[in-house]
Amino acid sequence: MTTSNFLFLFFFIFLIHFFTVPSRADLPGTWELLVPDAGIASMHTAVTHYNTVVLLDRTDIGPSRKRLPPHHCRNDPNDPILKKDCYAHSVLLDLETNSVRPLMILTDTWCSSGQFLPDGTLLHTGGDLDGFRKFRKFTPCESSSSVCDWEELQNVQLSEGRWYSTNQILPTGEIIIVGGRAASSVEYFPPRETGAVEFPFLTQAEDKQHDNLYPYVHLLPNGHLFIFANNKAVMYDFTANKIVRDYPILDGGPRNYPSAGSSAMLALTEDYSSATIVICGGAQFGAYLQRSTDTPAHGSCGRIEATGENPVWEMEDMPFARIMGDMVMLPTGEILIINGAQAGTQGFEMASNPCLNPVLYRPNEPLGLRFMTLNPGTVPRMYHSTANLLPDGRILLAGSNPHFFYKFAVEFPTELRIEAFSPEYLSADRANLRPVIVESPEKLKYGEDFGVAVTVELPVVGIIEVNLASAPFSTHSFSQGQRLVKLKVTSAIPDDAGKYRIGCTAPPDGKVAPPGYYMVFAVNQGVPSVARWVQLVV
Incomplete structure (x- = not known):
């Protein structure tokens, strides 16, 4: 090949690549930094009706980067790191000013669960160590006020310890608390006289790597619960404490903790008689037990009409394999899949290759055309990260701490920055x-x-x-x-x-x-x- 022919071929290949591979700026969506240092890495996040955001980490994490107000230290002789802890492990973010205020949490909230009560109070349940059987409440207030803070309920406790459980509000306004490590049962808030009620499905869905933790729970419009653990799902009549339907096995292996897929229920519409569940991503089976950080995740999604006569899983693939992704329902009925990694599994320092590209799932498109790749971020959001819809339509991204304590001089450091992602619907040309x-x-x-x-x-x-x-x-x-x-x-x-x-x-x-x-x-x-x-x- 002559030099001129070689140069022509090189230039031709370059043109093909230039016009067929979108640049970062060509992909939909924009990113912005809201808070450069929130002081804590948020393991749990919730948006209140006062347009504030509660961010919450473990209490036994050691020193955070946010101090409590003077004379507001937590004294815990059982804390393995700080017997007298003067650092905040929860903060309140004001969305109007992007300022954060430290909050006082007394007992350990590691891998706990939560849900808002009908009056807008955040109910928070369980955790590890001294938080194992705790109920806590956060009653929101105006962001200009400094009155609202965490309250530990003193005269009531969980019937069974809850670590890695899932909460769901019910049609009555009660909260059902499902599962947790070594807790194959459900219970309620306000507590019922019956206490914990055995739910053997969680034991049947368990394997050696405990993929029945943080089960996916969705309230169906027929009043029953769709509960998924490991690779199995049931329709549960909680009023009669019985399973009324077993769903087919979802192919692709375990999906919830520690295999770390995600799940969402599509928008309820029309006569509200139909509900469809989507479950996406997860680690390869065995990655957690082998402590493998580089085993590729899988990118399959299963979709099932949970209320249909003969429900079956419809399978499709995301553009990226992903573990620890968050599925956020957008106001339009589309789903944003964001955060996570492309290899490894959930757990401390057990993942690699962060997945920086969000993906938009468009449920009304035909099979094979539902996914759109969006503009990538630059901050890895891996283990212990969160994503929440904000009232202005943006998505709040917080947390990521793949380490047992706070670490910063490492490949994937503890992340104290808070960001927002704006989907394409917020672009200037649609204003x-x-x-x-x-x-x-x-x-x-x-x-x-x-x-x-x-x-x-x-x-x-x-x-x-x-x-x-x-x-x-x-x-x-x-x-x-x-x-x-x-x-x-x-x-x-x-x-x-x-x-x-x-x-x-x-x-x-x-x-x-x-x-x-x-x-x-x-x-x-x-x-x-x-x-x-x-x-x-x-």
Whole structure:
């Protein structure tokens, strides 16, 4: 080959690569740093109806990088590191100012669980050591106030210790607490006289690497629970304490802790009779027992209509293999899959090759066309990281600490930065489609007809959706209590004041949307408004 032919071939290959491989800037989505140093690495994260965010780590982690206020030290003679601990292990983030305030937590919250009560109080359960049987509450307040803080409940405790359990709010407003290490049972808050109720399915779903921890729990619109552990799932009638359906085995091996896939229930819509569950990613079977950091994860997803007559898993593959990814339901009904790694498993220093590209899952597209690769971040978010939907439509990313204590001079350091990812619907070229909610109720009753008024820069074409999004408790690659409900709406009608008025009907009952606070989003042509909060009451 002559030199001129070689140069021509090289230039031709370069052109093909340039025009077929998208650059980082060409991919949808943008990133921003919100807090350069939150002081703690958040293992658990939840957004309150005061537009603040509770971030929470273990208490036996040793010194954090945020001190408690003077004279607010925690005294614990059993703490293996600090008998007198003057460091914060929980903080409150103000979304308006991006400032953080230290909070006082008294007992160990390592691998605990949580859920919001109907009045907006965050209930937090279990943990390790002195937190094993604890109930805690955080009652939110205005961000300008310094009054709200963690409260340890003194006269009530869990019937059985809960470490790696999952919480789900029920149609009645009660919280069911499912499983945990060495706890094949369920119990409730407020506590029932029966205490813990045996749930043998969790034992049957267990194997040597304990893939029944942090089970995936979803409240179905028929009032039963979809519970997944290891590679098995059941429909559970918690009122009668019996399994009413066994689902087929999900191919691809174990999915929940420590194999570290993720799960979400698709948006409930139309007559709310159907519910579809998606479970994506996970470690290869045996990676945890072998303590393998470089065994490639798998990228398969299973999707099943849990309420169908003959449900089967429909399988598809993500663009990236992924463990420890978080599946976040967006206001549009699409799912963002973000965080995690492409090799290894969940656990301290047991993963490698961070997966920096978020992926958008578009459930209404045909099989094979549902995934879109998004703009990659630069901060690895691996073990003990979280992702939460914010009222403005961004996704909050916090945490990542793959080490037993805080470590910074290592390949994957303890991560104290808090970031936000903005999906493509927040891009500047769609700003004129973004609705602004100017009128909405503060409280709703089930089945109630009500109105929402919005303004939009461009004339409205088609239907503006009004969707309710819960505020879940995010931990260990699963958002406990996450759900999106698309309301029945009328066409948006313009009035003389330049507003569009939309008639809406609240969810019919607590099976579709349990009582509590929800973010109300108006969605115009796939572009969501900033949410307003509404309390759904009985």
